[in-house]
Amino acid sequence: MSIAALLVQLALLQGSPAAAADMVWLEQCVAQIEVDAEAAYEEGMAWSDQHRRPEGWRCAAMALVELGRAGEGARRLEALGSSPDYGTAAWRAEVMVQAGNAWLIAGNGPGAQRALSDALVLIGDDTTYLADILIDRSQAMALQENWRGAEQDLDRALDVAPQSVVAFRLRAIARMNQNAFDLAVADAERAVALAPSDIEALLVLGHTREAQRTQTPVATAPAVPMP
Numbered sequence: 001m002s003i004a005a006l007l008v009q010l011a012l013l014q015g016s017p018a019a020a021a022d023m024v025w026l027e028q029c030v031a032q033i034e035v036d037a038e039a040a041y042e043e044g045m046a047w048s049d050q051h052r053r054p055e056g057w058r059c060a061a062m063a064l065v066e067l068g069r070a071g072e073g074a075r076r077l078e079a080l081g082s083s084p085d086y087g088t089a090a091w092r093a094e095v096m097v098q099a100g101n102a103w104l105i106a107g108n109g110p111g112a113q114r115a116l117s118d119a120l121v122l123i124g125d126d127t128t129y130l131a132d133i134l135i136d137r138s139q140a141m142a143l144q145e146n147w148r149g150a151e152q153d154l155d156r157a158l159d160v161a162p163q164s165v166v167a168f169r170l171r172a173i174a175r176m177n178q179n180a181f182d183l184a185v186a187d188a189e190r191a192v193a194l195a196p197s198d199i200e201a202l203l204v205l206g207h208t209r210e211a212q213r214t215q216t217p218v219a220t221a222p223a224v225p226m227p
Contacts, residue, residue: 038067
């Protein structure tokens with residue numbers, strides 16, 4: 001189920017016809033991004049101009065990411081998520097996560113780390129998406145070659161989601177880049193044990209074993225989300 005579809009259900013449960021209508025529109029606009037991102041952008045801007053509602057700005061910003069303007073989309077999403085005038089803390093946290101991922105796509109590690117850190121504050125004690133946000137923020141740190149910070153976020157992610165293949169795989173890379181080769185191999189082996197057909201996990205296992213053999217980290221590209 002898409003985030004927008006989930007928001008529709010929540011709005012209906014809360015008994016707000018106006019909120020439900022906004023979420024129905026957002027779901028339709030987000031679906032339009034995959035078909036025609038330029039049209040979705042125009043629709044989002046028109047909706048925001050006409051109704052002065054955050055859903056229009058959100059859809060327009062998401063369309064910009066799809067159009068290859070990830071940095072611009074990230075700035076808009078982050079501004080929206082930073083405003084206490086729009087939505088609940090949970091709604092703003094979702095927008096901040098989108099901003100963080102847009103910054104990752106743009107290759108901006110500091111921007112991604114900032115947005116995702118704000119998302120962690122906004123979710124409070126809710127651990128539903130904690131592991132996912134921590135994994136994303138670890139990638140922001142990896143872009144900055146802050147391998148210790150990345151490892152710490154992945155440690156926390158694995159405390160919440162101990163079977164996360166992605167977290168084990170990324171922690172293997174973080175540990176390899178700190179010359180902790182034995183620990184890196186162990187993490188990569190754990191990832192492969194959990195998902196034997198996962199190509200990325202198998203590649204990381206090969207990289208970490210080579211690093212262990214040569215006592216030199218193997219260069220790897222940070223794993224960032226796709227638009």
